[in-house]
Amino acid sequence: MAAAACAAASGLAHAQAYPARAVTFVVGYSAGGAVDGLARLVGKRMSDKLGQGIVVENKPGASETLAGHQVAKAKPDGYTILVSTEAPITQSQFLYKSLTYNPDTELLPVSILVRVPVALAISPQFPADAFPAFLENIKSRKPGQEVKFGSAGIGGVTHLPAAMLATKAGFEWVHVPYKGSPPLLQDMLAGRVDAGFTGFSNVLPHHNSGKLRIIGVGAASRIKSVPNVPTFKELGLQEIGAEYVIMLSAPAGTPREVVNLLASTARSVLQDKDFQEKHLEPQGLEPIGSTAAEAASYVAADRGTQRERIKVSGARLD
Numbered sequence: 001m002a003a004a005a006c007a008a009a010s011g012l013a014h015a016q017a018y019p020a021r022a023v024t025f026v027v028g029y030s031a032g033g034a035v036d037g038l039a040r041l042v043g044k045r046m047s048d049k050l051g052q053g054i055v056v057e058n059k060p061g062a063s064e065t066l067a068g069h070q071v072a073k074a075k076p077d078g079y080t081i082l083v084s085t086e087a088p089i090t091q092s093q094f095l096y097k098s099l100t101y102n103p104d105t106e107l108l109p110v111s112i113l114v115r116v117p118v119a120l121a122i123s124p125q126f127p128a129d130a131f132p133a134f135l136e137n138i139k140s141r142k143p144g145q146e147v148k149f150g151s152a153g154i155g156g157v158t159h160l161p162a163a164m165l166a167t168k169a170g171f172e173w174v175h176v177p178y179k180g181s182p183p184l185l186q187d188m189l190a191g192r193v194d195a196g197f198t199g200f201s202n203v204l205p206h207h208n209s210g211k212l213r214i215i216g217v218g219a220a221s222r223i224k225s226v227p228n229v230p231t232f233k234e235l236g237l238q239e240i241g242a243e244y245v246i247m248l249s250a251p252a253g254t255p256r257e258v259v260n261l262l263a264s265t266a267r268s269v270l271q272d273k274d275f276q277e278k279h280l281e282p283q284g285l286e287p288i289g290s291t292a293a294e295a296a297s298y299v300a301a302d303r304g305t306q307r308e309r310i311k312v313s314g315a316r317l318d
Helices: 002-017 034-050 062-072 087-095 131-139 159-169 181-189 200-209 256-270 273-283 292-313
Strands: 023-027 054-058 080-084 107-122 148-151 174-177 195-199 213-217 243-251
Touching (some): 034 054, 034 200, 034 256, 034 273, 062 107, 080 087, 080 107, 087 243, 087 292, 107 292, 148 181, 159 174, 159 195, 200 273, 243 256
Parallel strands (some): 148 174
Antiparallel strands (some): 107 195
16 A cells, blocks of 8 residues: 555656656658647647647658657657657558557557548649549549559558548559658649648648649538538548548656646647637647547557558558
């Protein structure tokens, strides 16, 4: 009993002292994308509430697994936190024969922040103005004339929906992977790739300006800011899984009190109506702000989902 009391007192003292310095949010994409943008927005609000700075460190590459490795191997003190999609948590183990970390045992789910719809966008110069015509154009092409499409990384949350779409609809196209959405969008705007799968919020400004055209979104219902764009569900393609979450994870062994504090602080930010109206609703982001237990349940269920998706898509990274 004395030992238990000491352990409890130690944990409480740690929680009361935390954070005593700046916290680092590690993001597996380059600056300017949906994950990076949300990390900075939520991080700033959390920083105000916690009384310490939150610094965003970008470590792009390998479908977020470089960032996943960094956090998995970090000291479990709550000062190095992963901000990611499902890619380095529930997908990577089925895409790589071997990883430098074990996401099941070395990463601890903290909170699901938001759900993000994935958008399929094309250049205005592409000879199609809607998804049916786009699909017809792709299927009519001869070998060597395949459409080039881009994603934010091989095997990531924007590549798998594209692979699933090709499998379900029965066509082939050439995948061009990028280290995040900003360089993908630059090449789309320059006409180097014909189409791209990316987080909706990334491509929305270009859609509004007429420089790119969104022809499908992975939302549960039509998004208010683009009411004329059909969902993949409406197109009969809901099974391609064109959505992802952005979540917080910590190194395994991080004190539970710290994990709960991070989760509750993030939740208070995401439940703020002003924050939702200014930063989430216009981008089609669904606020969640889960508890650590809810995040763990989501990860456990999603692991099975991703195993099957990757099997069907045939995607492999080594």
